[in-house]
Amino acid sequence: MAKYSLEFKLxxxxxxxxxxxxxxAVAKKYNIQDSIVRRWVNSYQQFGIEGLKRSKNQTHYSV
Incomplete structure (x- = not known):
């Protein structure tokens, strides 16, 4: 399960x-890191609500 829900991110x-x-200020109010707020805002501005959804694809790398 994701650490933060889509509703919380939004x-x-x-x-x-x-x-x-x-x-x-927003990070302090919600007790999270400002870098997380910045990342979510940037993702939302670039991709809309889809940018806040957790990716269900897992990347597998060969060794």
Missing amino acids: EIVKHYLGNYGGYL
């Missing part, structure tokens, strides 16, 4: 995009 992104503070 809440964080909407909070940030609603101009309620910068990455640091």
Whole structure:
């Protein structure tokens, strides 16, 4: 199971995009790292809600 739900990620992104503070302020409010907020916001802006969904494909590498 994912550590953060899609709903939680979307809440964080909407909070940030609603101009309620910068990455640091939003991260502090939700007690997560600012780099996570930045990554989610960038993914959302680039790919929409699909960018916040967890990838179900696992990459396998040959040795």
